[in-house]
Amino acid sequence: MSPVTFTSAFPEPDARLLAVAESLKPELTRTRLPLRNVVEVERDESSLLGWKAVPAAIPVVEDLPLLDSGKSCVLDLGEHVAGYLQFDVAGLPFEKEPADAPARIKLTFGEVLNDIAEPFEPYNGFLAKSWLPEETVVLQRPHYKPVTMRITNRYAFRFVKIEVIATSIRYGLQFSNVIATAVSSAPRQNPPELTFSGPEATSLKLSSEDKAMLLKIDAAAHTTLRNCMQTTYEDGPRRDQRLWIGDLRLQALASYATFGDRDLVKRCLYLFAAMPFNDEGLLCACAYEEPEPHTGGNSIVDYALLYTNCLLDYVNFTGDKATGDELFDIARKQFDLAARRIGDDMLYVVPVPKSLLGGEEWHFVDxxxxxxxxxxxxxxxIFCLRALVDLAKVLGKPEPTVIVAGKPVPAAKLADQLRRAIRSAAFDGVKFLSGPDKQLSWASNAWAVLAGVTDSQDEAQKALLAAYETEGAVGGNTPYLHHYLCEAFIKAGLREKAVEHILHYWGSMIKAGGSSFFECWVPSQPRFSPYGAFASQSFCHAWSCTPSLLLRSMGLA
Amino acid sequence: MSPVTFTSAFPEPDARLLAVAESLKPELTRTRLPLRNVVEVERDESSLLGWKAVPAAIPVVEDLPLLDSGKSCVLDLGEHVAGYLQFDVAGLPFEKEPADAPARIKLTFGEVLNDIAEPFEPYNGFLAKSWLPEETVVLQRPHYKPVTMRITNRYAFRFVKIEVIATSIRYGLQFSNVIATAVSSAPRQNPPELTFSGPEATSLKLSSEDKAMLLKIDAAAHTTLRNCMQTTYEDGPRRDQRLWIGDLRLQALASYATFGDRDLVKRCLYLFAAMPFNDEGLLCACAYEEPEPHTGGNSIVDYALLYTNCLLDYVNFTGDKATGDELFDIARKQFDLAARRIGDDMLYVVPVPKSLLGGEEWHFVDxxxxxxxxxxxxxxxIFCLRALVDLAKVLGKPEPTVIVAGKPVPAAKLADQLRRAIRSAAFDGVKFLSGPDKQLSWASNAWAVLAGVTDSQDEAQKALLAAYETEGAVGGNTPYLHHYLCEAFIKAGLREKAVEHILHYWGSMIKAGGSSFFECWVPSQPRFSPYGAFASQSFCHAWSCTPSLLLRSMGLA
Structure with a gap:
């Protein structure tokens, strides 16, 4: 037979670094959760996503009448998990004759009720349709003794719709022992709930309603993070299931504040370090684990730079300077590569991307x-350059330099040059604008504040509020940018705004029925998707897990 | 949790008889067959079923270009098997980026090209749609290293269509090591080919074309029988997959003439004996094996009577009188039960069945x-009564009696009474007719001949030929009846007619593309199905396996 040959287009991974990463691969915790509650999914015009679940007339799956061709039920686990489904199924006769034909059973895994209540077809997404969370299985010989069926693929779900596509006229199916086995490398136990008891919390004068909602948000954030913590920090257990630098940074920060992970972050840092995107050492934006770790197919400039911040955060949290030392040069290198796009005017030129997804030209932001x-x-x-300077300090290294136009420039000096240039080009005295059309956006102003491009707390507040409160300013489509907006609010001393925004933004996902947080979410356009189809996104997504971090960083613990 | 409880509506099986059956459960032989040949399926108006397969431009599956969303290929094993499919599949990038999404792959198992070339939908069959031989599997993490996927359900197939429902734009699938694992309790080796060398063969003056076709028919008959020989004699490995008395009798006879099986027949005889349909001891028409043997949901009068013939055939072939002794009373009992329908005029009254399938009112014939x-x-x-008399003789028992109208009547006497009655009611001097409308059919005349209701060889020949050659006479829809027609031809000394009919009938299945023989087949209406949908039938079916038996019984070995 012709052998299957495949040669990667990417550099050979660094075996030593990879070995470090692999030595840190965690064992997953498996938690068996019974999935018994039958719900009816009803239209609910008052809900942002249009649906609500109510207990069914017969609320327990084992008590349902036999399900035959065309019948279905929806089970509600009551919580969102990443994991596996199994169930027992017996084929019982309606009258005298025994089950006489196979059963074809379709399973749909719902992170939100829309997955269950709305058909996936017609599918207009441009991401692979194969991600749609459904499987059809054939039980060739159903009979009166329950048979255990195990779905071997892992899914992200709270709801499971069981549809009997076909039995025969003789018999129907009885389902029992439906079990969701949740898997994660995070602890099953949530960290202590927010107490709102410290002085920083008291000063916020939160209503009891707000506190109740913040507790829900905090819990959903834990769920979101836990379900993304597998053998890497995945971006989403529903779709992609990959490790991305930008997501990793936020997950790691949230994890330090909650589950206290160290090793999984370290593993992920080493995975990226071991598998550069090109021979110059450019980091890839994402990485794959199977069949063995290999390089993701794209690089994102902002993510490559933020690797430094992620490494700094890690060293600061763990004190593990050895890792910092080992990965420092790889982190620093990213600045040399990105700095090629800095012009004589010290402004970074964002190229028109060759394609929406992928390549080396990708600048993400949102x-x-x-x-x-x-x-x-x-x-x-600038934000990342400052982290590079800090990292060198923490590690006791000399101040790093970055090659700009062929010459090494000390990182702090470069940060200042870039800062001056962007203030001069983009700051109108109140707020930061972007591009020839002077676009006002959250992104520009949040990052200006986070990078210390603003001159004062007052300037930072004004810039942020100008962006936040101006009708028509470009906002955020993903929790990734919303996180950095809130971080900027906090940095600028606008904790009330941060809480208000968390309640508004993440709270609206809870109100829309989320038990975890979504990849993309625009409360005013709840069906928004950057992928062309609402069902293309993960409804449990890495970069939306940060409310737990933000709330704790504001002293609400 | 509520326990799943189920109480059978049928009598408790006889544990001792069941234990005998279970002790004879065979180990299946597993044969791994590579499935490499890629074919194109083309319209062929000259073929009865409308399709032909030709080698594809790239004829080997491993050499195909990567298959992505919407692409498919058809593989041809070159022979029909009952068994399992497995394949290796790698997801290889089109350009630089690795496989980044699941693969959804649909498999369709084709016994005939129509299964592959024509959509199953819209499905108008009244048998369970869940029998349609297709599965969709999801490989959640395809990558460059081939992963082995195993379809755990058993299918009957010669062709496999692999359709890639969805990958992503980044990658396609490479299939390799596609393996069909054939399973059967029959030997893999066919019995010796027909030689046509004996005097009985020579006298038939077969053309070399006829001989070539008869060899093909014989081989397809072996394939058909082998694929039905699993842990019972199944009626068809595609659909039903059950043991039926009427099918068993023909399979057993064919097997005696070819593979020489004894134990599987014995197992099946004991299974029926152990699991009656009702407390009176009526035999069920079919039986199930899983999760443990249990009673099928119907009884067929002609099948219950033919159990005696099957037992007689078995004792005659094996000399195993102990089995004959043990099961004799159960066999004889069926006559008492059926005889209740004999009227004062000694004519058996066939009731209008309550439903087409099932119940106790079912009289099959065809x-x-x-x-x-x-x-x-x-x-x-009558045919069965004569077997009962013979069986008693072989076993050294006194002549059996049958209860008719409350009184025991010796079996031979009853046969004579029934014979006289039907001659008087149905014989018009040339042929046998049936019912108030005096319907002429193959069934009436074939069974009249086989039962010795005809008075002479000459009368038998004339009756058969009248039925066979009269336009408008009701013919046969299944090989089951065609077998008994041929057996009647042979009994009546019309071997030429038998050969002619085998060439015509079973030969037309070969010409239509069959590599095994079908459950239902009307050459003049090739899309005929008694089940409302052509794809509902088995294209490898128990009762069509008898040409090997018929040809050998005519001395063509």
């Missing part, structure tokens, strides 16, 4: 086609 | 709604 990214990217560059 | 069955059933009764 899933936002209308966003003019140059100011935000320039500020991210 | 899948033929227009067939008037009373003459055929009366003759089958």
């Amino acid at each position: 899933w936002q086609e209308s966003l003019e990214k140059s100011t935000a990217i320039q500020c991210i560059f | 899948w033929q709604e227009s067939l008037e069955k009373s003459t055929a059933i009366q003759c089958i009764f």
Whole structure:
């Protein structure tokens, strides 16, 4: 037979670094959860996503009448998990004759009720349709003794719709022992709930309603993070299931504040370090684990730079300077590579991307086609440069330099040059604008504040509020940008705004029925998707897990 | 949790008889067959079933270009098997980026090309749609290293269509090591080919074309029988997959003439004996094996009577009188039960069935709604009574009696009474007719001949030829009846007619593309199905396996 041959287009991974990463691969905790509650999914015009679940007339799956061709039921686990489904199924006769034909059973895994209540077809997404969370299985010989069926693929779900596509006229199916086995490398136990008891919390004068909602948000954030913590930090257990630098940074920070993970972050840092995107050492934006770790197919400039921040955060949290030392040069290298796009005017030039997804030209910031990214990217560059300086300090290294136009420039000096340039180009005295059309956006102003491009607390507050409160300013489509907006609010001393925004933004996902947080979410356009189809996204997504971090960083623990 | 409880509506099986059956459960032989040949399926108006397979431009599956969303290929094993499919599949990138999404792959198992070339939808069959031989599997993490996927359900197939429902734009699938694992309790090796060398063969003056076709027919008959020989004699490995008395009798006879099986027949005889349909001891028409042997949901009068013939055949072939002794009373009992329908005029009354399938009112004879069955059933009764008499003789028992109208009547006497009655009621001097409308059919005349209701060889020949050659006579829809027609031809000394009919009938299945023989087949209406949908039938079916038996019984070995 012709052998299957495959040669990677990417550099050979660094075996030593990879071995470190592999030595840190965690064992997953498996938690068996019974899935018994039958719900009816009803239209609910008052809900942002249009549906609500109510207990069914017969609320327990084992008590349902036999299900035959065309019948279905929806089970509600009551919580969102990443894991496996199994169930027992017996084929019982309606009258005298025994089950006489196979059973064809379709399973739909719902992170939100829409997955269950709305058909996936017609599918207009441009991401692979194969991600749609459904499987059809054939039990060739159903009979009166329950048979255990195990779905071997892992899914992300709270709801499971069981549809009997076909039995025969003789018999129907009785389902029992439906079990969701949740898997995660995070602890099953949530960290202690927020107490709102410290002085920083008291000063916020939160209503009891707000506190109740913040507790829900906090719990959903834990769920979100836990379900993304597998053998890497995945971006989403529903779709992609990959490790991305930008997501990793936020997950790691949230994890330090909650589950206290160290090793999984370290593993992920080493995975990226071991598998560069090209021979120059550019980091890839994402990585795959199977069949053995291999390089993701794209690089994102802002993510490559933020690797430094992720490494700094890790060293600060763990004190593990050895890892910092080992990965420092790889982190620093990213600045040399990105700095090639800095012009004589010290402004970073964001190229027109060759394609929406992938390649080496990708600058992310947010899933936002209308966003003019140059100011935000320039500020991210500065933000990351400052982390590079800090990292060198923490590690006791000399101040790092970055090659700009062929010459090494001390990182702090470069940060200042970039800062001056963007202030001069983008700051109108109140707020930061971006591009030739002077676009006002959250992204530009949040990153300007985070990067210390603003001159004062007052300036930071004004810039943020101008962006936040101006009708028509470009906002955020993903919790990724919303996180950095809130972080900027906090940095600028606008804790009330941060809480208000968390309640508004993440709270609206809870109100829309989320038990975890979504990849993309625009409360005013609840069906928004950057992927062309609402069902293409993960409804449990890495970069939306940060409310737990934000709330704790504001002293609400 | 509520326990799943189920109480059978049928009598408790006889544990001792069941234990005998279970002790004879065979180990299956597993044969791994590579499935490499890629074919194109083309319209062929000259073929009865409308399709032909030609080698594809790239004829080997491993050499195909990567298959992505919407692409498919058809593989041809070159022979028909009952078994399992497995394959290796790698997801290889089109350009630089690795496989980044699941693969959804649909498999369709084709016994004939129509299964592959024509959509199953819309499905108008009244048998369970869940029998349609297709599965969709999801490989959640395809990558460059081939992963082995195993379809755990058993299918009957020669062709496999692999359809890639969805990958992503980044990658396609490479299939390799596609393996069909054939399973059977019959030997893999066919019995010696027909030689046509004996005097009986020579006298038939077969053309070399005829001989070539008969060899093909014989081989397909072996394939058909082998694929039905699993842990019982199944009726068809595609659909039903059950043991039926009527099918068993023909399979057993064919097997005696070819593979020489004894134990599987014995197992099946004991299974039926152990699991009666009701407390009176009526035999069920079919039986199930899983999760443990249990009673099928119907009884067929002609099948219950033919159990005696099957037992007699077995004792005659094996000399195993102990089994004959043990099961004799159960066999004989069926006559008492059926005889209740004999009227004062000694004519058996076939009731209008309550439903097409099932119940205790079922008289089969053939899948033929227009067939008037009373003459055929009366003759089958006689045919079986004669076997009962013979069986008692072979076993050294006294002549058995049958209860008719409350009184025991010696079996031979009853046969004579029934014979006289049906001759008087149905014989017009040339041929046997049936029912008030005096319907002429193959069934009435074939069974009259087989039961010795005809008075002479000459009368038998004339009756058969009248039925066979009269336009408008009701013919046969299934090979089951065609077998008994041929057996009647042979009994009546019309070997030429038998050969001619085998060439015509079973030969037309070969010409239509069959590599095994079908459950239902009407050459002049190739899309005929008694089940409402052509794809509902088995294209490898128990009762069509008898040409090997018929040809050998005519001395063509």
